[in-house]
Amino acid sequence: MLKRFDWRHIPLLLFTAFAIGPLVLIFSNSLKSKEEFGENPLGFPKELHFENFAEAWVVGGYGQAFTNSLIVAVSCIVIICISASLAAYALAKVRFRFSNSILGFLLLVMSIPMGLFLVPLFYVYQNLGLMDSLLGIIIIYSAIFLPFNIFLLRSFFVSIPDELLDSARVDGCNEFQILTKVVFPLALPAFLTVMLLVGLWTWNEFFFANAFLQTEELKTVATKYLAFTGRFGNDWRLISAAGVITVMPILLLFVFLQRKFIEGLTEGSVKG
Incomplete structure (x- = not known):
């Protein structure tokens, strides 16, 4: 040995x-x-x-925070999977002008630090009445995470043979039917990767959630932990228990699905 x-x-x-x-x-x-x-x-x-976990859950109000994080995560997953798949299919398989320019624009957006949008978003959200609402944070997350996932799905869609799509067109399928009946089943690992990535990002995101969610009942798990440490700064056993509660769902999800997660990222990077 x-x-x-x-x-x-x-x-x-x-x-x-x-x-x-x-x-x-x-x-x-x-x-x-x-x-x-x-x-x-x-x-x-x-x-x-083990009673530390139950005490931290109750006094920290983690039940509502978990519900808020799940609502945000599931909503963002649905929005991004639908919109990113449509955009990625168009950029990968549909020939049209300015497609390369759109890809360049998405790449440029991905390179811009998201913190630069904080002040403009603050004024826009005040005028639209989206401050301190889960809908507002869902819109922000969807916009932030969309460009990367478009590139990720596009790398899978490019690898699908055009002959397979042409045969579906000969059988009478329109573009939407090709996307739902041919492309989606073949790109299932890619969609699983997108769902895992978006779930991880939205669960752990703190910057925008802390800035736009001020009501205690609307806080997500990440921001709830900050409030918890402020209230129980001297009780490290409860702070540690709250930290375990915060990270455990995502940690378990990644442990059980890490093989699919890594395979999806690796396959997409190679095929792209």
């Missing part, structure tokens, strides 16, 4: 420890009592206090 060990594995092990270490520490602290945390903040708990 020692002969097979390569010194080049050492940086990988260090990066792994750097990534997993904080998660192990926060999960360990979430199971300690308040007294034990003061005595041993870096060690493993002697007794497991």
Whole structure:
């Protein structure tokens, strides 16, 4: 076993420890009592206090925050999957003028820091009455995440043979039928990747949610955790438990679907 060990594995092990270490520490602290945390903040708990999670869930109001995050995530997934698939199909398989210019424009939009849009969006949203609403944040997220997912789906659609689409046209299918009956089934891994990416992004996004959602009942999980740390800044066991509650859904989703996720990204990057 020692002969097979390569010194080049050492940086990988260090990066792994750097990534997993904080998660192990926060999960360990979430199971300690308040007294034990003061005595041993870096060690493993002697007794497991699972009631910390229930207490953090109740006092932090995480039930409503989870509902808000799910509404935002599912809405953005539906909007982006529909709009990105239509745009990607047109850019990949439909010949029209200025298609390259549109791709260049999308690439330019992706390179602009999203923080630059904060002040203009603030004034626009005030005039439209979209401040402090889930609809407003859904529109922002959909616009931010749409260009990248258009490129991702387009890379899959380009790999689909044109002969297959032409045979569907000969059978009498219009473009919408080709998209729904031919392209969608073939690009199912791509759509799964898009759904996972959008779900991860919307669940973890903090900047715009903190700026546009001020009402306590409308806060998402990411912003709810900030408010929680402000209220219970001295109780690290509850802060750790709230942190585990915040990251656990996305962590479990990625662990169970990581193979599909990585395969989708790799296949799309190679075919594109």
